Amino acid sequence: MALSRRAFIGRSLVAAAGLTVADWLWLGQDGAIGTAIAQTTPSVPEIFKVPPLPYAYDALQPTIDRETMEFHHDKHHAAYVKNLNTAIAPYPDLHQKSIEELISNLDALPADIRTAVRNNGGGHDNHSLFWAGMGPNAGGQPTGAIGRAITDTFGSFEALQTAFNQAGAKRFGSGWAWLVLDRQGKLAVTSTANQDSPRMDGQTPLLGNDVWEHAYYLNYRNRRDEYLKQWWNVVNWPVINQRYEAAKA
Ligand SMILES: [Fe+2]
Missing domain, CATH: 3.55.40.20 (Iron/manganese superoxide dismutase, C-terminal domain)
Structure with a gap:
């Protein structure tokens, strides 16, 4: 079966750069290659920011390993935030809205950024909830x-x-x-x-x-x-x- 263009580019990058499995997973995700290229372009405003992890990268071991946390938070989540900021940058009236407001009513957004906000705004909100909903010395019965x-x-x-x-x-x-x-x-x-x-x-x-x-x-x-x-x-x-x-x- 022929490789998709994205897969071909991704595998070529991996082969050329000698990247790790973690690098490959990052590059292989939806939009990540585009993001890797976009990250070389300057002046994306920091309208939304990646929230810092409320614990150390290795705090959830052995359930979630340190390298997964580093890539997941620092690469994947950061890519969603950067792409979201890029999408809404031309629309100042959206800059003061919360992430919940932005993604709860996608139909109210300009049509040309609706998909980008759906994917990247959703990614930002989902991951923000994800980090804060976990912790070390956690688990057990809900109280x-x-x-x-x-x-x-x-x-x-x-x-x-x-x-x-x-x-x-x-x-x-x-x-x-x-x-x-x-x-x-x-x-x-x-x-x-x-x-x-x-x-x-x-x-x-x-x-x-x-x-x-x-x-x-x-x-x-x-x-x-x-x-x-x-x-x-x-x-x-x-x-x-x-x-x-x-x-x-
Ligand atoms: Fe994720």
């Missing part, structure tokens, strides 16, 4: 109001985990598994493709797991199921509970 709501809705925490892991495992290609507050104010498990956010469907994301290969491939290779299972060890339930209580309020 507080979110813990009670999970039991009321799903029957048990274990039932939620099963539904959530199935949503992540069944997501074909790249995307996310979510625990959301739906339009009716009920907890629900869902999945989105690519960097789509539940906010684009009127839902509030509470807990999300990134099932793009860049999130797990260095450590887990093709075993997405195992990554989904282990990931619960780093879920920061007090933060998820705060999101739940804020969304209910």
Whole structure:
């Protein structure tokens, strides 16, 4: 089978530069090659910024390894932010909007940047939620109001985990598994493709797991199921509970 142009360029770059698997994963992601080129161009305004990790790169080991965190946060998330800033730069009236406002009503955006904001604004918001929703010395049973709501809705925490892991495992290609507050104010498990956010469907994301290969491939290779299972060890339930209580309020 003939290589796609992107794959050919990517593999050529990898071969020419002697890059690592992590480099290849970064270059292989949607838009990353374009971003690699765009990053050589100056003067993209810093309208949105990548939030610093609230813990060290190696703090989530052994669940998530240091190199994955470095590439995921410093390369992938940074690329989404840079592409988002590039997209909205020509539209000053968008610069004061929050990321939630931007991606919750894509139809209100100029047509020529709608797809870029969907992909890169979604990527920025999804990853910001992802970093803050994890932590060292975390995991265990959900506590507080979110813990009670999970039991009321799903029957048990274990039932939620099963539904959530199935949503992540069944997501074909790249995307996310979510625990959301739906339009009716009920907890629900869902999945989105690519960097789509539940906010684009009127839902509030509470807990999300990134099932793009860049999130797990260095450590887990093709075993997405195992990554989904282990990931619960780093879920920061007090933060998820705060999101739940804020969304209910
Ligand atoms: Fe990611």
